[in-house]
Amino acid sequence: MDHKWDASYDVIVVGSGSGGFAAAITAEKKGLKSLIIEKSSKYGGSSALSGGGVWIPNNPVLKEAGLDDSYEKSKDYLDSTVGNRVSDARKVAYIKRGTEMINFMRDNTSQVQFQYVPGYSDYYPERKGGIPRGRSIECPIFDLRKLGKDLENMRINVLPTKGLVINSYEFHKVNMITRTWIGKRTAVKIGMRLIKSRLTGANYSSLGVALIARLRAAHLETNGELWLSTAFVDYVTEGNRVIGIVAEKNGKRIQIEAKYGVILASGGFSCSQEMREKYLPSPTKVEWTSSAPDQTGDIIDVSLGLGAKLDLMDRVWGAPTVIMPDGTPYFLVADRGIPNMICINQVGERFVNEAVPYHQFVDTMYAKDKPEARSSTCWIIVNEVAKQRYIFMTLFPKQPFHQKWLECGFVKKAHTPAELAKQIGVPADKLTATIERFNRFAENGVDEDFHRGDSAYDRYYGDPTLKNPNLLAMDVGPYYALQVVPGDIGTKGGLLTDEYARVVKEDGSYIEGLFATGNCSSSMMGETYPGPGATIGPSMTFGYVAATYLAEQAKK
Ligand SMILES: Cc1cc2nc3c(=O)[nH]c(=O)nc-3n(C[C@H](O)[C@H](O)[C@H](O)COP(=O)(O)OP(=O)(O)OC[C@H]3O[C@@H](n4cnc5c(N)ncnc54)[C@H](O)[C@@H]3O)c2cc1C
Numbered sequence: 001m002d003h004k005w006d007a008s009y010d011v012i013v014v015g016s017g018s019g020g021f022a023a024a025i026t027a028e029k030k031g032l033k034s035l036i037i038e039k040s041s042k043y044g045g046s047s048a049l050s051g052g053g054v055w056i057p058n059n060p061v062l063k064e065a066g067l068d069d070s071y072e073k074s075k076d077y078l079d080s081t082v083g084n085r086v087s088d089a090r091k092v093a094y095i096k097r098g099t100e101m102i103n104f105m106r107d108n109t110s111q112v113q114f115q116y117v118p119g120y121s122d123y124y125p126e127r128k129g130g131i132p133r134g135r136s137i138e139c140p141i142f143d144l145r146k147l148g149k150d151l152e153n154m155r156i157n158v159l160p161t162k163g164l165v166i167n168s169y170e171f172h173k174v175n176m177i178t179r180t181w182i183g184k185r186t187a188v189k190i191g192m193r194l195i196k197s198r199l200t201g202a203n204y205s206s207l208g209v210a211l212i213a214r215l216r217a218a219h220l221e222t223n224g225e226l227w228l229s230t231a232f233v234d235y236v237t238e239g240n241r242v243i244g245i246v247a248e249k250n251g252k253r254i255q256i257e258a259k260y261g262v263i264l265a266s267g268g269f270s271c272s273q274e275m276r277e278k279y280l281p282s283p284t285k286v287e288w289t290s291s292a293p294d295q296t297g298d299i300i301d302v303s304l305g306l307g308a309k310l311d312l313m314d315r316v317w318g319a320p321t322v323i324m325p326d327g328t329p330y331f332l333v334a335d336r337g338i339p340n341m342i343c344i345n346q347v348g349e350r351f352v353n354e355a356v357p358y359h360q361f362v363d364t365m366y367a368k369d370k371p372e373a374r375s376s377t378c379w380i381i382v383n384e385v386a387k388q389r390y391i392f393m394t395l396f397p398k399q400p401f402h403q404k405w406l407e408c409g410f411v412k413k414a415h416t417p418a419e420l421a422k423q424i425g426v427p428a429d430k431l432t433a434t435i436e437r438f439n440r441f442a443e444n445g446v447d448e449d450f451h452r453g454d455s456a457y458d459r460y461y462g463d464p465t466l467k468n469p470n471l472l473a474m475d476v477g478p479y480y481a482l483q484v485v486p487g488d489i490g491t492k493g494g495l496l497t498d499e500y501a502r503v504v505k506e507d508g509s510y511i512e513g514l515f516a517t518g519n520c521s522s523s524m525m526g527e528t529y530p531g532p533g534a535t536i537g538p539s540m541t542f543g544y545v546a547a548t549y550l551a552e553q554a555k556k
Helices: 018-029 045-049 060-064 073-081 088-108 144-153 168-174 183-200 207-220 274-280 298-305 358-367 384-389 405-409 418-422 426-446 454-462 536-555
Strands: 006-012 033-039 136-138 223-226 229-240 243-249 253-264 316-323 329-331 339-342 378-383 412-414 479-489 502-504 508-518
Touching: 006 018, 006 536, 018 033, 018 045, 018 088, 018 183, 018 207, 018 536, 033 229, 033 243, 045 207, 060 088, 073 088, 073 144, 088 536, 136 168, 136 207, 144 207, 168 183, 229 253, 229 298, 253 536, 316 358, 329 479, 329 502, 339 426, 358 502, 378 384, 384 479, 418 426, 418 479, 426 479
Parallel strands: 006 033, 006 253, 033 223, 243 508, 253 508
Antiparallel strands: 229 243, 243 253, 316 329, 316 479, 339 378, 378 479, 412 479, 502 508
8 A cells, every 4th residue: 555654764763761762772873764753842751850760680880880790680580579470581681681772872872871879779689689789770960061952852850959960879878968977978079069060061960861861962973863742643554564653743644654663662641640540540640640741641542453462551650759739749769768757547557668669658558548547648757856867858957848838738747746646637546656656666676567677778768877777766846747649650551562572462463563662561570660770771671672673674
């Protein structure tokens, strides 16, 4: 059949996050002419808003940092965390091809470089193959001036670092600024960086911004094209093969040919309330996601039309979240490592090890959401000593909560647990007993109920000067409480793919010419989250894998 194409490329990549850029850079470097289409007017997706952590076991950056990792250890760890929820072939491909992707980016681009994040533990370091020192890497600081005018088109993250440029590996140290010398030294280093940028006019970035900026800088060095404000709408097919797409550009429908294939990297469906209600556990709200806008799962229904199989549609990358007075979500990570802090359900009881990895915290909120003790909306409580010592909710140690936060009831404040209980509507005797019991655990350094502080992961954000870095008695007021909802940093269900990132059909065959990576595909991490960076790692790896597959096809 003759098609009237408006444009023609070897490869079309849908979405400009970490997966999309990794795919397009690989395609170009391997000789394919590529186009990225991006629905939003900014490139970068959730990847640009992220912490920029990349978790790829046994990769060369870890080796160079002296980490004792191996293929066998990595496989043991994926088996002991992801288990059989995902095929062995995908787990093996992740370990082997992840390393290949990192080497490829380092060897073929001047910008996509990585550094180790020492000490950022695997999320389950005690499981077989787990590493307490961690396997996370991140991009070094990047001067955004190198992007020139193109910077205007980039999504810039709103992580609450108040203009300070902080590497991931520095954050847990500076969090202890009032407690340790290393905390103070790190704060000075970050301050010097700020002064240097002011003196030189540098525009430093770190975390997800540095990742996307580096990927875009590398992409600009290729001949690859990026069309913003261009949304994928549908496929153009011939038999079982995808040969192009229908897109909407500036309000106009166009058809673009993909000679070898289409790589979907369009993120999940966290921004569609309709899809959330259809697929995710209840309660669920679009306002609770920290992901980038435009993640509306546009590829799902049209892919079902091609016979694609979906998986993990009921799962999110869970993130316990506080909704700020202006409605923006704030994702609690380090705040849950603070020792004089607890989280309680609607009957005033602790229900979880507060310091567990965020996805597990959210799973527990849903699992324990019983009518008699609701936990899907819970409370995080700290006392004044915590406020004096640690960074909490973006505020520095000793910095009081903003008056308007107290006035509008966003932060509840009381001098005793019983008074606080009244304000948040939980039984006063229960909350008082809960805090007294917690205080006894803190004195002994052992959380007999939930084992907080047992895992190296818990301790990463804790206070290393304490007997148990995650436990400190909350025996003096005032006490403060903030409401927590089961938020997310994206969804993890989507098109089932194989070890080559090919989209698999219900009958086990695959759709020719169609590939998917990142949050629009069903995660190769199954129902878990093995380590910091376990969403971006696979997104980049399988973007690379798909483009490499297509480059090999093109040679035949
Ligand atoms: C605050 C925060 C911190 C995080 N920290 C980390 C971390 O440190 N490490 C980690 O691994 N993960 C982290 N995450 C999660 C991570 O950001 C995402 O899981 C990951 O970036 C997803 O990458 P992706 O390539 O699938 O898609 P994205 O980066 O989300 O990109 C998808 C792109 O596709 C575009 N798109 C959508 N629909 C269409 C369409 N129809 N046509 C064209 N384009 C379309 C979107 O606009 C978007 O730009 C974090 C997330 C948040 C919010």
